Amino acid sequence: MPAVSRRALLVAAIALAAVGSGVAVAVSADEGIPRGVEVAGIEVGGLSRAQAESTIEAGLRAQASEPLMLAADGDTLTIDPAASGLSVDVPATVARTLSAGPLDRLGGVLGVDRDVDLVVVAPPTALSAQLRRVAEGFDRPAVEGSITFTPEAVPAAVEAVTGRELDIAGSVEAIGERWLRTGSTRLEVPVDVTPVRTSAQEVQRALELVARPAVAAPITVDVEGDPLVVEPADIAQALRLEPDVFGALVPRLLEDVLYEQLRYRLRTVGDPVRDATFDVSSGTPVVVPAKDGRSVSAPDLAAAVLGVLGEPPPRTASAPLSVATVRITTEKAATLGVREQIGTFTTRHPCCRPRVENIHRIAEIVDGHVVLPGETFDLNAIVGPRDEARGFLPAPQILKGQFVDAVGGGISQFATTLFNAVFFSGLEDVEHVPHSYYISRYPPGREATVSFPKP
Known part of the structure; x- marks a missing residue:
């Protein structure tokens, strides 16, 4: 026979042998799980369906009952798999091992291992509830760097803290995909991080160049001839340093807070208003009329103080008087129905x-x-x-x-x-x-x- 014909017959014989081998594997698969199959590191190849289910259940029992540790932004959160509703559908997992094609079965015959994924049941409602519970102690809002003041008006730096929030939906998905599959009870879950604008260097700059000079000494505000002394403690109560879009801490005075700090001293400034009241000295209440006056407004006062906040002592500023109205008018007092003591x-x-x-x-x-x-x-x-x-x-x-x-x-x-x-x-x-x-x-x-x- 010619050499070419002999080679052709040899190739045909090998191909036929391969086909025959595939048929043999397919037939043997009907009797059990193909050889070389593993589930989460548990060997089940060559076992019957019932044997495989028992083997998987026994192999996962200890690990499935252990607390599930979640790695999140450098911290570890722990949930109870049972309370979360987590379980393995063992029959469905075994069915998945039996769904191998001819090539997979051939690989088993030739000694090639095949790992089959577990079918994990992760009920979103129960699992989400457990995740929200542990997230209560994990989530935190973003805190921009700032400056606080003690009651003695001593400034202190507050470092910025990035915000974070456990991604509940993403964590449910990650747990469903990877629980018990990695050979570990610890797995990574996603976290939504909120960045901050202020840096540690900016906080230190604001402390040294803004906050400390701001409360270094009193400020005397000249209100059209009447002096009003604003003490460092008054400034500390009202001063806020907040980041702009570039992360720089910018000073701002809370007008209402500053005005409230000075409310009692403002009674000697300008022509103070007087609310309507009642005189009961005669035994019968008599309305004492209200009186409008002139005082410095909260915005004008805050602007005057803010304008000299960074200057060295002694610091002085000026603010105008404006018409001030009463809280209780004469007419309102007359309608209150006050009849007796x-x-x-x-x-x-x-x-x-x-x-x-x-x-x-x-x-x-x-x-x-x-x-x-x-x-x-x-x-x-x-x-x-x-x-x-x-x-x-x-x-x-x-x-x-x-x-x-x-x-x-x-x-x-x-x-x-x-x-x-x-x-x-x-x-x-x-x-x-x-x-x-x-x-x-x-x-x-x-x-x-x-x-x-x-x-």
């Missing part, structure tokens, strides 16, 4: 001591204040901090069970007198705090103390 109370004190001066001073500030229907009277909010600039003197005050001198000491007698007047008027007592021990000049069980900002 419903409560009064009197306590007595000796003359001329510093504590007595403080009692008179707080009475002057509160006198005539009208509480409208639905409003809550707050003594500290009306009077503000007690300081010598506003006429208060050092006098004995109880501090941690001991009498010590403090500016404004003694005004608890005023607080007790006011509390009893409210009590006998039948008005609601929203909050009061008694002294730390009984003082004989006060009625037992009906006394109150006061300090600033809280008793």
Whole structure:
């Protein structure tokens, strides 16, 4: 026979052998799982369907019951697979091992291993609930770098923190795809990260060049001839350093906060307004008319202070007066329906001591204040901090069970007198705090103390 014909017959014989081998593999597959098949690292090749199911269940039992650890942005979150509804559909997984084609089966005969994926059941509702639970302690909002101030007006840097939020939908998908497949109980889940604009260098720059100079000394604002001193503590309360679009921290003064800090000192500036009130000295309430005045506005005051914030001491600025309107007009007072005095109370004190001066001073500030229907009277909010600039003197005050001198000491007698007047008027007592021990000049069980900002 010619050489060419012999080669052709040899190729045909090999091809026929290969086809015959494929038929043999297909026939043997009907009896069990092809050789060389693994599921999540568990060998099931050559086993029957029932044997394979038992083998997979036994091989996964320990790992499937272990807590699932999720790697998220450098942290580890842990969920309970059972509580999350996670499970493996073992029959479906075995069915997947039996779906091999002829070439896969041929590979098994030739010693080629094949890994089949698990069929994982990951119910979105239960799994999402577990993920949201652990996300409560993981998620955080982005915090831009800034500057804060202590009550003593000492600035401190606040470093920026990137925000992050666990991607619940992405995590459900990742767990469904990779749980028990990697041979580990720890897998990576996606996190949505919110970047910040401010850098650590910018925060330090703002601390040194903006915040510290801003509270280095008082600022005196000339309000058309009337001096108004703005203390570092006032500035610290109202100053905010916020990032612009480029991440630079820019100073801003909260107008309303600054104005509130200075509200009591503003009573001596310009021509202060006077709300309508009532005179009950005759026994019958009589309306005392309101009076408009001229004062510095909150925007003008903030602009004046902000304009010299970066200058070295001594710092001065100027601000104009403008027309100021009253809170309670004469007409409004007349329509309130105030017809009679419903409560009064009197306590007595000796003359001329510093504590007595403080009692008179707080009475002057509160006198005539009208509480409208639905409003809550707050003594500290009306009077503000007690300081010598506003006429208060050092006098004995109880501090941690001991009498010590403090500016404004003694005004608890005023607080007790006011509390009893409210009590006998039948008005609601929203909050009061008694002294730390009984003082004989006060009625037992009906006394109150006061300090600033809280008793």
